[in-house]
Amino acid sequence: MHPTSPTILATTIRALAFDVFGTVVDWRSSVIAEGQALGARLGLQADWAALADAWRKGYFASMAQVARGELAWDTIDALHRRVLDQLLPQHGLQALGEADRALFNTVWHRLAPWPDTVAGLSRLKQGHTITTLSNGNLALLVAMAKHAGLPWDAVLTAELFGCFKPDPAVYLGAARLLGLAPAQVLMVAAHPFDLVAAQRAGLKTAYIPRPDEYGPGGRMEPVGSAVFDIVATDFIDLARQLGS
Amino acid sequence: MHPTSPTILATTIRALAFDVFGTVVDWRSSVIAEGQALGARLGLQADWAALADAWRKGYFASMAQVARGELAWDTIDALHRRVLDQLLPQHGLQALGEADRALFNTVWHRLAPWPDTVAGLSRLKQGHTITTLSNGNLALLVAMAKHAGLPWDAVLTAELFGCFKPDPAVYLGAARLLGLAPAQVLMVAAHPFDLVAAQRAGLKTAYIPRPDEYGPGGRMEPVGSAVFDIVATDFIDLARQLGS
Numbered sequence: 001m002h003p004t005s006p007t008i009l010a011t012t013i014r015a016l017a018f019d020v021f022g023t024v025v026d027w028r029s030s031v032i033a034e035g036q037a038l039g040a041r042l043g044l045q046a047d048w049a050a051l052a053d054a055w056r057k058g059y060f061a062s063m064a065q066v067a068r069g070e071l072a073w074d075t076i077d078a079l080h081r082r083v084l085d086q087l088l089p090q091h092g093l094q095a096l097g098e099a100d101r102a103l104f105n106t107v108w109h110r111l112a113p114w115p116d117t118v119a120g121l122s123r124l125k126q127g128h129t130i131t132t133l134s135n136g137n138l139a140l141l142v143a144m145a146k147h148a149g150l151p152w153d154a155v156l157t158a159e160l161f162g163c164f165k166p167d168p169a170v171y172l173g174a175a176r177l178l179g180l181a182p183a184q185v186l187m188v189a190a191h192p193f194d195l196v197a198a199q200r201a202g203l204k205t206a207y208i209p210r211p212d213e214y215g216p217g218g219r220m221e222p223v224g225s226a227v228f229d230i231v232a233t234d235f236i237d238l239a240r241q242l243g244s
Numbered sequence: 245m246h247p248t249s250p251t252i253l254a255t256t257i258r259a260l261a262f263d264v265f266g267t268v269v270d271w272r273s274s275v276i277a278e279g280q281a282l283g284a285r286l287g288l289q290a291d292w293a294a295l296a297d298a299w300r301k302g303y304f305a306s307m308a309q310v311a312r313g314e315l316a317w318d319t320i321d322a323l324h325r326r327v328l329d330q331l332l333p334q335h336g337l338q339a340l341g342e343a344d345r346a347l348f349n350t351v352w353h354r355l356a357p358w359p360d361t362v363a364g365l366s367r368l369k370q371g372h373t374i375t376t377l378s379n380g381n382l383a384l385l386v387a388m389a390k391h392a393g394l395p396w397d398a399v400l401t402a403e404l405f406g407c408f409k410p411d412p413a414v415y416l417g418a419a420r421l422l423g424l425a426p427a428q429v430l431m432v433a434a435h436p437f438d439l440v441a442a443q444r445a446g447l448k449t450a451y452i453p454r455p456d457e458y459g460p461g462g463r464m465e466p467v468g469s470a471v472f473d474i475v476a477t478d479f480i481d482l483a484r485q486l487g488s
Contacts, residue, residue, distance in 0.1 A: 179383030
């Protein structure tokens with residue numbers, strides 16, 4: 001697959017659909033910081049970075065279970081809570097009470113944007129429709145947008161289609177709701193697996209590497225032989241490349 | 245049914261769901277103005293007010309046909325176009341070509357807000373989640389929000405549920421997606437039929453009469469014996485009553 005020329009892209013793209021966790025917001029630093037504050041308040045010691053990474057890993061494992069039919073579809077809020085309850089004893093945090101568990105589970109509603117996120121989205125919004133296209137449930141994404149000041153035109157989520165990315169139904173469903181052909185929608189993500197699936201569904205793709213997603217020196221999903229229409233260093237660079 | 249006290253309401257309501265056509269935007273003046281501009285450009289005479297009223301009437305009739313199973317579910321953009329094609333010959337506008345029909349059909353994407361709309365929504369957004377809950381399709385509502393500067397936190401539509409208001413599935417589906425109990429959602433509308441249906445589904449209700457919806461001296465749907473939790477003169481008054 002060859003990338004579409006920048007000039008053609010800028011004239012055909014009508015909407016940008018953004019992956020959220022890792023692409024728009026820095027989930028890892030946010031979960032660690034809120035965990036540390038919780039620990040300080042309750043006098044609990046834990047390796048909060050290890051918990052954050054395990055929680056994220058459990059999120060992917062839960063979605064895979066749903067995709068294989070081993071677990072009924074549920075919101076990411078519910079799946080996050082299920083994973084958290086499994087992890088707390090392994091991290092010496094079994095003493096955490098119900099109210100604190102419920103509150104900590106909504107840390108995913110309070111994730112901090114990357115430094116370029118709000119300025120970049122505001123600029124991209126001038127010339128395009130900008131929407132989420134996340135596996136996060138709608139209530140989570142709306143709360144996050146209010147907390148972080150994310151100026152979405154629409155909040156689209158896999159929840160609307162009863163499955164999770166990378167199921168093609170999510171990408172095709174988003175294009176349909178936007179009233180657009182798949183090739184008029186640009187999927188923006190920091191994760192090649194998401195972009196490759198969007199590409200297979202006919203969407204255009206923009207890859208924004210977020211090298212700090214898993215912390216300094218942390219792992220990044222390899223791009224392999226995938227080729228995307230745009231590669232940009234951040235959302236400001238993406239706006240520049242799209243001429244907005 | 246007795247109205248909930250203002251104090252209780254202000255503390256329990258978490259999200260406001262707005263009807264759009266007539267409640268948020270002045271569809272009639274907008275359709276007439278764009279029709280007049282179209283007529284002037286093409287040298288066509290017509291009673292644009294009569295066309296606007298008939299178009300709106302045809303929209304309700306189409307949704308009723310869908311509800312009775314006489315017509316397959318379709319987007320409001322598609323239903324609007326079907327009605328427009330039926331009406332044009334009756335209004336001496338059969339000469340209108342395909343490109344102009346397609347463009348005029350999207351006048352519903354370009355409706356003007358009432359004078360209090362943007363200021364009121366901006367104020368209400370500070371303390372609450374504000375969402376559309378319209379029969380208009382998502383693409384239409386997103387285009388309208390960008391055109392009119394409507395600061396929605398989410399764009400919810402009957403389209404997500406494959407039926408139209410006043411079907412209870414629309415009101416209950418919105419509460420579910422927002423992660424709220426129905427009683428934590430305040431349905432805001434200028435139309436008693438919409439509010440009565442929301443109330444039956446367990447939502448709280450705010451009635452905002454828009455006496456100019458059908459033009460000066462135009463008809464208003466009678467309230468009858470219905471009782472709503474809040475009656476407000478406009479969105480600024482609604483914000484005041486909700487303490488935001």
